[in-house]
Amino acid sequence: MAQPIFSPVGFLRGSSFILGGSGMNIALEKREKLQALINEAINQAVAGGDLSLAEVPDFTLEAPKDPNHGDFATNIALVAAKAARKPPRDVAAALVKYIPVGGFIEKVEIAGPGFINFFLSHEWLADILRSIEARREDYGSSDYGQGEKVLLEFVSANPVGPLNVVNARAAAVGDTLARLMRACGYTVGTEFYVNDAGNQADVFANSLVARCHQQVDPEYPFPEEGYPGEYVTDLAKRLLQEKPDFLDWPREEQLAFCKRWGTDQMVEWQAADLRTYGVEFDVWFRERDLHAAGELEKVIEYFREKGYLYEEEGALWFRSTDFGDDKDRVLIKSDGAYTYVTADIAYHWDKLKRGYTKLIDILGPDHHGYIGRMKAAIQALGYGADTLEVLILQYVALLRDGQQVKMSKRAGEFITMQDLLDEVGTDAARYFFLMRSPESHLDFDLNLAVEQSSENPVYYVQYAHARICSILRQAEDMGVVVPSASEADLSLLTSDFEINLIKKLGELPEEIILATTQREPHRIARYALDLASIFHSFYTHCHVLGEDAPLRDARLVLVKCVQIVLKRSLSLLGISAPEQM
């Protein structure tokens, strides 16, 4: 008979990192132990002749939705039934026979079609609280990423105007993803790529020059495709104050100055807006620096050596179809100018040369055609296609009074990121952008976001935190000290309200890893909401202060842990955790 092949379970395949020390990560640690017990049971069942199994199929071991189904459940018997030529429940019985009850396992059950449900002893709940107390604001962090160097590029709006609401969504998602990845032990760089060398920058410079002239000559022609926004005129006025003789300059100098100075002003403006939004970039990368350093030429040179280029109709083409793109791309136009693709290739090459092993670009929905060409370029540069990962966000529709807010650039009806923040505030804006999965279209209800009531999820979560702070303040006033987890008798926490709360606290580490690896920051928003909900329920039904000292102390420990975890969750989302509301 073939030896059973042990198969680790679930998304954390072979994840021995979890056991990096005692109290590191309780829920995951318990699961690993259970997994080992199951594997051992399979071994013994096979050896004892209770089970005939050539190979162990992949199975799951997870916390069931329904608490009646225990703390963990596995489907091993269902998936192995066919190979074992036995009904699932019989397979389960053969395995359960070899699973020792005792220690942290209180009870093992066979249920439903053949699930094996594990009920853990109360001690493991206490372990969760002890773990939170030990790790404090670091609870939930891991070394899952093992120092892998990741570069996250997001927003990267053109430096020709204010940021819009999709930029705001990208900023929230990118920033939170960066926080999550850091929590998972990745080395993360965040970058905003500034397109300050392309056509749009020229058009912008033209617009700015025209507005300057219009200050003294209202008849001065404004470029047809120019940027009509009021901010360009404001900028022109400021420019004339700084450079009173500007209008006398040769036109070439005016344009060159406006392109540089004007885009610099826009970058500063965008950066300031993002800062109030809680988003700071490690690097603002200038496209013009690539041009100045001759990096685009180096791309051309390298591709030419490799034979990836050809000329047609006066333009220089990159044969990107050799690397899976759906059409070839022009790198140098027939007028001799580089396309944006060339600069983007140079930029991504630069990232790679800086030692990043994973490049993640978060882009708007209008850029999905970009994926194929950049993956082609990455491969042409000698890296694997998977080195680059592109996240495409979907559109944001703003709703006011149930109606979609119409936006038109031409008509000047345009809600900027800053307008949005002025209206709803940073916390609400970030939460609303982070509560949906990134690839979903998002309806942003402006009325709801400003509402300071129970209907607004962000206040709901923050209120839970504020309530805890209030309890702790009053405890302090009463001279009651929150004991350490080892001092309190945690076995007194026996109600469903308390147990549900502790179990939820135990889920954070796994949620962080899932949110990170799946690139789904909205999982944390949901987690925070769930935790707050369970806490509010606990709060209503279980008093803390005023109970007998032993129970009061145990609950103080619990409440303190909830505070830590709520604050951590909010902080990952970039949302404040107020102590009073």
Added chain:
RNA sequence: GCGCCUGUAGCUCAGGGGAUAGAGCAUCGGACUUCUAAUCCGAGUGCCGCAGGUUCGAUUCCUGCCAGGCGCGCCA
């Protein structure tokens, strides 16, 4: 035509190869001499877009179709 995203309760959305499909809002009814009622408790709601396929099992995976949104430049 090709590509991307979406289709789950009246609305906005989670979830997801398995054990009765979830939450908030809206609707209705309860709970403040007690740590903040921005809270809690209770009540109803579903051909999980349609049709095939894979599977012991599909709302989940695959294919096709339908519907909505968006993209397919020598613009960025």
